[in-house]
Amino acid sequence: MKVYRTKGGAIIEDGESRRLVEGADWSALVNRSGLRASLSAEAKTRGVDVAAPAPAELLAPIERAEVWAAGVTYYRSRDARIEESKDAGGGDFYARVYDAPRPEIFMKAMPHRVSGPGQPVRIRKDSKWNVPEPELALWISSAGTIEGFTIGNDMSSRDIEGENPLYLPQAKVYDGCCGLGPAILVADGPLPKTTKIALTITRAGAVAFAGETTLDRLKRTPEELVSWLMRDQSFPDGCFLLTGTGIVPGNDFTLQSGDEVAIAIDGIGRLVNPVA
Numbered sequence: 001m002k003v004y005r006t007k008g009g010a011i012i013e014d015g016e017s018r019r020l021v022e023g024a025d026w027s028a029l030v031n032r033s034g035l036r037a038s039l040s041a042e043a044k045t046r047g048v049d050v051a052a053p054a055p056a057e058l059l060a061p062i063e064r065a066e067v068w069a070a071g072v073t074y075y076r077s078r079d080a081r082i083e084e085s086k087d088a089g090g091g092d093f094y095a096r097v098y099d100a101p102r103p104e105i106f107m108k109a110m111p112h113r114v115s116g117p118g119q120p121v122r123i124r125k126d127s128k129w130n131v132p133e134p135e136l137a138l139w140i141s142s143a144g145t146i147e148g149f150t151i152g153n154d155m156s157s158r159d160i161e162g163e164n165p166l167y168l169p170q171a172k173v174y175d176g177c178c179g180l181g182p183a184i185l186v187a188d189g190p191l192p193k194t195t196k197i198a199l200t201i202t203r204a205g206a207v208a209f210a211g212e213t214t215l216d217r218l219k220r221t222p223e224e225l226v227s228w229l230m231r232d233q234s235f236p237d238g239c240f241l242l243t244g245t246g247i248v249p250g251n252d253f254t255l256q257s258g259d260e261v262a263i264a265i266d267g268i269g270r271l272v273n274p275v276a
Contacts, residue, residue: 001036002183002269003029003148005116006057011050012043013183019047026063030139031238035147036186060116060180061139061150064237067114067178069135069154070225071104072097073244074217094165103220105229106168108154108242109178120276122176123255127157130255132179133245134199134263136191136215138222139184141238144230146222148186151263151271152242153179179261179273180240187267190222191215195266199247202260209253213246 004011009022010029021029021042032038072094097104115121123130137152155178161171193216201209222243229241255261259275 001039001186003039003061003186004053004183005059005061005063006053007059008057011053012039012047013052014040014043017043018050018052019043020050021046022048026061027065027237030061030147030184031065031141033141033143033145033147035141036188039186055118058117058182060111060114060119061182061184062111062114062180062240064111065239066107066235066237067109067137067152067180067240067242068229069106069108069152069172069242070220070244071106073103073220073225074213074246098219103225103228105225105241106172108172113173113175113177115176115179115273117181117271117273119179119273120176121153121155121179121261121273122174122276123155123257124157124160124174127160127171128254129159129162130155130157131249131253132156132199132201132255132261132263133242134197134247135242135245136195136197136218136222136265137180138226138241138243139238140226140229140235140241142235144226146226147238148184149191149265149268150180150184150240151182151265151268152240153261153263153271153273154242154245155179176276179263179271181271182269185268191267196264197247198264200262200264201249201255202262203256203258208259209249211247211249217246218243
């Protein structure tokens with residue numbers, strides 16, 4: 001089952017059935033434990049049959065929730081962080097956090113900084129080295145249960161973070177710093193370890209970078225990450241948690257305005273954002 005946030009309301013897709021729930025409070029609709037059963041009931045009692053949503057109709061699947069992120073959860077990310085921060089002396093604690101019991105978890109975005117399908121993500125004007133970070137995003141209810149999955153793009157300014165790890169919020173949090181979508185996949189259980197995440201960056205009609213990874217390379221389980229996120233925190237409208245990236249372009253690559261970032265995750269779909 002998938003649920004899309006659109007300009008006309010929420011579209012609940014279950015197999016070949018698509019039902020539009022008009023006027024739905026998105027946050028209230030998706031912030032429920034047992035979301036799959038709840039959406040099935042909503043579709044049956046309030047929904048009307050519709051066609052598949054056009055790409056231009058789709059909005060980011062977020063209204064009032066926060067977006068958080070976990071870092072250094074893949075070995076490739078660990079190596080990249082060490083490399084970018086070696087001159088600032090930060091390499092040692094990126095290696096430590098990869099092996100430490102406590103993960104790196106940070107605030108990523110409020111809804112107004114999130115871009116949906118087809119909407120532009122941004123690179124900072126005061127940065128010269130920028131990359132997208134394709135990630136599996138968990139949708140978590142206010143009760144702390146993982147209720148769904150979507151695609152996340154954790155836009156990052158590597159030169160700012162590499163200059164000093166204390167600059168992480170500036171490297172990660174700014175207007176247009178996060179992409180989410182195209183829908184929330186409400187699955188029966190955890191995604192298979194073989195689930196593939198693929199990134200393609202297109203520039204002037206040609207592929208400038210492509211890479212892929214699988215969830216079996218994620219060092220920490222989604223449940224473990226959520227258990228740390230929920231410690232001494234409350235999320236009245238639920239939250240998203242980006243689970244880290246295993247795809248990092250080489251040190252000679254940086255995004256440019258006009259690039260197109262496409263992220264695909266098995267079972268969820270494809271999130272495409274132009275770069276502003």
